[in-house]
Amino acid sequence: MVNLNLFIERPFAIFLVWMGVAVMTLGASGTGAGEGDGAGPAARIARFSGDKDAAISFTVDDGFKGATDELSKAFEPFGFKVTWYVNPGPTTEDMTGYKGRTMWPQWRALRDAGHEIGNHGLTHANLTQLEAQAAAHEIDEAYAQIEKHLGTPPFSYCPAYGARNEAVDALIAVKHRAQTGARLFYGGDKWTLEKANRWVDAAIAKKEWIVPMLHSYSKGYAEFKEPGAFDTHLKYVKENEARLWVAPFATVAKYVRLRDASKLESRPVAGGVELTLTSELDTRVFDRPLTVVVNAPGAVRAEAKRAGQSEPISARVAEHRILVDLLPGSEPVTVSWSK
Numbered sequence: 405m406v407n408l409n410l411f412i413e414r415p416f417a418i419f420l421v422w423m424g425v426a427v428m429t430l431g432a433s434g435t436g437a438g439e440g441d442g443a444g445p446a447a448r449i450a451r452f453s454g455d456k457d458a459a460i461s462f463t464v465d466d467g468f469k470g471a472t473d474e475l476s477k478a479f480e481p482f483g484f485k486v487t488w489y490v491n492p493g494p495t496t497e498d499m500t501g502y503k504g505r506t507m508w509p510q511w512r513a514l515r516d517a518g519h520e521i522g523n524h525g526l527t528h529a530n531l532t533q534l535e536a537q538a539a540a541h542e543i544d545e546a547y548a549q550i551e552k553h554l555g556t557p558p559f560s561y562c563p564a565y566g567a568r569n570e571a572v573d574a575l576i577a578v579k580h581r582a583q584t585g586a587r588l589f590y591g592g593d594k595w596t597l598e599k600a601n602r603w604v605d606a607a608i609a610k611k612e613w614i615v616p617m618l619h620s621y622s623k624g625y626a627e628f629k630e631p632g633a634f635d636t637h638l639k640y641v642k643e644n645e646a647r648l649w650v651a652p653f654a655t656v657a658k659y660v661r662l663r664d665a666s667k668l669e670s671r672p673v674a675g676g677v678e679l680t681l682t683s684e685l686d687t688r689v690f691d692r693p694l695t696v697v698v699n700a701p702g703a704v705r706a707e708a709k710r711a712g713q714s715e716p717i718s719a720r721v722a723e724h725r726i727l728v729d730l731l732p733g734s735e736p737v738t739v740s741w742s743k
């Protein structure tokens with residue numbers, strides 16, 4: 405079910421991007437332009453949404469029904485939205501041909517509740533052991549079936565067994581915009597609450613995006629020896645939510661890709677700043693707004709408005725700064741505030 409080589413002690417994740425270099429650790433945060441009153445740039449793109457220090461994307465592989473039932477129940481009270489990597493081959497609409505997997509209606513319900521349903525391959529085959537044509541079928545037919553049953557295609561791919569190479573990456577990248585890399589192994593004999601909580605601490609300290617990998621809760625492959633300890637861990641994650649962005653893999657991947665491909669310019673105007681946020685990426689695909697942080701010591705109230713739009717953009721004041729969530733676009737945005 406999973407390549408044990410994937411187990412990593414390093415408390416942070418590496419992820420893949422489709423920009424020539426296959427593997428990279430999370431890069432520097434966005435650059436800001438323009439000068440404030442000597443206190444650093446007037447505005448910058450936040451490393452993560454909401455200007456949080458770190459991000460965590462829980463991922464659950466293989467979609468066995470017992471695991472989905474138990475884990476969705478565990479995440480629910482905390483409001484955490486996660487990524488479920490499914491194998492469409494053994495997935496059915498109803499009990500006809502049922503193979504122990506979560507059925508499509510439940511995936512649709514989880515998707516509707518804000519979770520991501522990602523592609524884990526048609527039959528959970530090891531892509532590196534298939535001929536190119538068979539590997540492409542394993543990837544593309546799964547993509548087509550997810551699109552058919554959910555109405556929307558998957559954004560991200562998780563290779564079964566973590567098995568990948570350059571050729572496989574290229575096949576996945578034809579239709580998918582992101583794929584998982586090394587993840588943190590949750591469950592099984594080696595997982596402990598203390599260790600998992602330290603992974604969260606380290607992610608916040610190092611400003612990293614971590615990606616836990618789960619398979620089951622109380623029974624099944626890599627189940628938790630004491631399932632309650634996982635709930636306690638989720639509570640710890642929740643307690644750190646002010647500094648930790650909890651979101652599905654695709655959501656964070658979209659943010660990170662857009663962040664690193666966007667350019668922010670700012671210039672002072674009467675009562676505030678004018679921001680121009682542009683990107684070469686298609687914001688219809690990378691549709692996760694970026695958080696722009698404007699230095700505004702003493703600000704009490706703030707507002708933001710995009711040129712040519714009547715609807716104001718939400719702007720929040722937090723600790724001498726203003727946070728504005730924006731999609732890149734050609735029209736400038738004026739942020740103004742009062743003290």
Ligand SMILES: [Zn+2]
Pocket residue numbers: 405406465466524528564565
């Ligand atoms: Zn798997």
